[in-house]
Amino acid sequence: MHISEGVLKPEILIAGAVVSTIAVAIALKKLKNEEIPLVAVFSALFFLASFIHIPAGPTSVHLVLNGIIGAILNIRVFISIVVALLLQGLLFGYGGISTLGINTFNLALPALIGYFIFKIPVKNDLMKKIKYFFVGFLPVSLSAIFLSTTLALNGEAFLVAAKISLLSHIPVMFIEGIITMFALIFLEKVYPKILKEIK
Amino acid sequence: MKIITLLLICLSFLQAHKLYLMADDDGDKLYVKSYFTKSSMCQDCKVNIYDTNNKLLYTQNTDKKGRVTFPYTHKEVNIEVIASMGHKNQISYEGENEIKAEQKVEENESYTKILFSLLIIFSIFFLLKLVKK
Numbered sequence: 604m605h606i607s608e609g610v611l612k613p614e615i616l617i618a619g620a621v622v623s624t625i626a627v628a629i630a631l632k633k634l635k636n637e638e639i640p641l642v643a644v645f646s647a648l649f650f651l652a653s654f655i656h657i658p659a660g661p662t663s664v665h666l667v668l669n670g671i672i673g674a675i676l677n678i679r680v681f682i683s684i685v686v687a688l689l690l691q692g693l694l695f696g697y698g699g700i701s702t703l704g705i706n707t708f709n710l711a712l713p714a715l716i717g718y719f720i721f722k723i724p725v726k727n728d729l730m731k732k733i734k735y736f737f738v739g740f741l742p743v744s745l746s747a748i749f750l751s752t753t754l755a756l757n758g759e760a761f762l763v764a765a766k767i768s769l770l771s772h773i774p775v776m777f778i779e780g781i782i783t784m785f786a787l788i789f790l791e792k793v794y795p796k797i798l799k800e801i802k
Numbered sequence: 803m804k805i806i807t808l809l810l811i812c813l814s815f816l817q818a819h820k821l822y823l824m825a826d827d828d829g830d831k832l833y834v835k836s837y838f839t840k841s842s843m844c845q846d847c848k849v850n851i852y853d854t855n856n857k858l859l860y861t862q863n864t865d866k867k868g869r870v871t872f873p874y875t876h877k878e879v880n881i882e883v884i885a886s887m888g889h890k891n892q893i894s895y896e897g898e899n900e901i902k903a904e905q906k907v908e909e910n911e912s913y914t915k916i917l918f919s920l921l922i923i924f925s926i927f928f929l930l931k932l933v934k935k
Contacts, residue, residue, distance in 0.1 A: 640931075
C-alpha cells in the first residue's frame with residue numbers, strides 16, 4: 604500500500620499532499636484532548652499492522668486495518684495514519700516523505716468510509732456481522748483501488764504494476780473483513796464505550 | 803601373482819588409514835567429524851578452520867568420537883584435520899544454511915526500530931496533548 608519515493612509524478616504528489624494536509628488540519632481542529640490517547644493507540648496499531656505480512660503469489664502484502672481504525676476514529680483517522688506513515692517512511696523505508704500525502708490520502712480516505720458503514724443502522728445480529736465484515740473489507744478494497752489508480756495515472760509503464768497491486772490485495776480484503784468483524788464483535792462485548800467515544 | 807596379492811593387501815591397509823573428514827552446519831554451529839574407519843575415530847586430532855583467504859579462524863581437537871563443534875560464522879571455509887603420524891586431510895566446505903547469528907542481529911535491529919518507532923508515536927501524541935492544553 605505504500606508507494607515509495609521517486610516513483611510518482613510531482614503533480615500526483617502535490618495533489619495528494621494538499622488534500623491530506625487539509626484533511627489532517629481539519630482533524631487536528633476537531634481533535635479533543637481526551638481523544639488523543641485513543642488516536643495514539645490506533646496510530647501504533649496501524650504502524651504494527653504493516654509488519655504482519657500475508658503471502659500473495661510472487662509477492663507479499665501486509666495488513667492495513669484502516670477500516671476498523673476509521674470506524675472508531677472518524678476523521679481523526681487522518682492524524683493516526685499520517686503519524687504512522689511518517690515513521691514507517693523515516694525508519695523502515697516503507698513509503699517515503701514526498702509520498703506521505705498521497706499514501707495518507709489512499710489509506711485514510713477509505714478509512715472514513717469504514718466509519719460511515721459502521722454507522723449504518725441494522726436490524727439483526729447477522730446483518731450486524733455482515734456490516735462489520737464490510738467495515739474491514741470495503742476500506743481496504745478502496746485503498747487498493749486508489750493505489751492502483753495512482754499508479755495507473757503515473758503513466759503507461761505503471762499499468763502492469765497497477766493491476767498487480769490491485770490483484771495482490773484481494774486476499775487482504777477478505778482477511779481484513781474477517782479480522783474486523785471479530786474485532787468489532789469483541790469490542791462490542793468487552794468495551795462498547797470505545798465504539799461510541801468519538802462522533 | 804604373490805607379489806600382486808601382497809601389494810593389494812598393503813594398499814587396503816593404506817585405505818584403512820585414510821583420514822576421512824565430514825562437515826555439516828545448522829546455521830548456528832559447524833559440526834566436523836573425522837575418522838579412519840567407521841569404528842576407528844580420529845580422537846584428539848587437531849582440526850583447523852580457515853576462511854577463504856586461509857586465515858585461521860578456529861582450532862580445536864576432536865573428542866573421543868572424532869567430533870568437534872565450531873561457531874558457524876563463515877559460509878565458506880577450509881577445514882583441515884591433522885592426526886598423529888602425519889595423517890592429514892583437508893576439505894573446502896560451503897554451508898547450506900544462512901548464518902543464524904547474522905539473522906538474529908538483523909531481527910534484533912528490526913525489533914529495536916519498531917519499539918523506537920512506537921515510542922516516537924506516543925511521544926508525538928503526548929506533545930500534541932500538551933499543545934492542545
